[in-house]
Amino acid sequence: MKLSATGYGITLPDWVSDALSDVPEVIPDRADRMRLVHALADRNWREGNGGPFAALVAETATGRIVSVGVNVVLASGISSAHAEVTALGTAQQALGTWDLGGADQPEHELVVNWRPCVQCYGATLWSGVRTLAVAGSGPELEEITTFDEGPMRDDWAAQFEERGIRVIDPLLREEALEVFRSYRDAVDADAVVVYNARSDA
Numbered sequence: 181m182k183l184s185a186t187g188y189g190i191t192l193p194d195w196v197s198d199a200l201s202d203v204p205e206v207i208p209d210r211a212d213r214m215r216l217v218h219a220l221a222d223r224n225w226r227e228g229n230g231g232p233f234a235a236l237v238a239e240t241a242t243g244r245i246v247s248v249g250v251n252v253v254l255a256s257g258i259s260s261a262h263a264e265v266t267a268l269g270t271a272q273q274a275l276g277t278w279d280l281g282g283a284d285q286p287e288h289e290l291v292v293n294w295r296p297c298v299q300c301y302g303a304t305l306w307s308g309v310r311t312l313a314v315a316g317s318g319p320e321l322e323e324i325t326t327f328d329e330g331p332m333r334d335d336w337a338a339q340f341e342e343r344g345i346r347v348i349d350p351l352l353r354e355e356a357l358e359v360f361r362s363y364r365d366a367v368d369a370d371a372v373v374v375y376n377a378r379s380d381a
């Protein structure tokens with residue numbers, strides 16, 4: 181047989197670089213990091229790249245931004261191209277390591293505009309980050325956006341903590357819900373594609 185693909189890649193949309201051109205390389209306040217995530221999440225769905233989700237990886241102590249990610253499932257045609265996976269992968273590419281918590285690394289954190297889905301839960305666990313900051317974690321994301329986050333454990337945060345990953349929740353929660361509601365309004369107006377597989381199930 182001859183394989184028609186021997187690899188795949190996830191690339192950030194061009195507008196992300198434009199959006200970051202005025203953003204400082206160091207954002208000392210974590211709430212300001214989350215504000216950037218919310219802004220990227222809101223623009224992402226409006227650009228048609230994927231869902232209203234964004235993330236970034238930063239050095240916890242300094243606030244230096246290592247990477248950002250947005251959900252590019254629609255733009256890439258790859259179902260796993262969620263914001264967390266994109267941010268973690270580009271951070272690991274930038275630093276040249278699969279372990280963001282390696283002995284020669286400063287502590288890194290992942291900042292996301294809601295609790296990760298079941299896929300990104302695992303991706304976060306294996307990434308080496310030492311802190312996960314989420315805007316919120318309740319059922320509102322699924323209720324408002326209709327995305328299926330998968331069978332998450334009720335003790336998801338405790339599982340992170342047991343593995344040395346501190347969880348900060350909530351952080352600018354209402355701002356996250358505003359992004360989700362704007363997205364939902366567009367869904368109800370048939371202005372965007374909801375890409376959940378098995379969405380007729």
Ligand SMILES: [Zn+2]
Nearest residue numbers: 262297299300
């Ligand atoms: Zn995810």
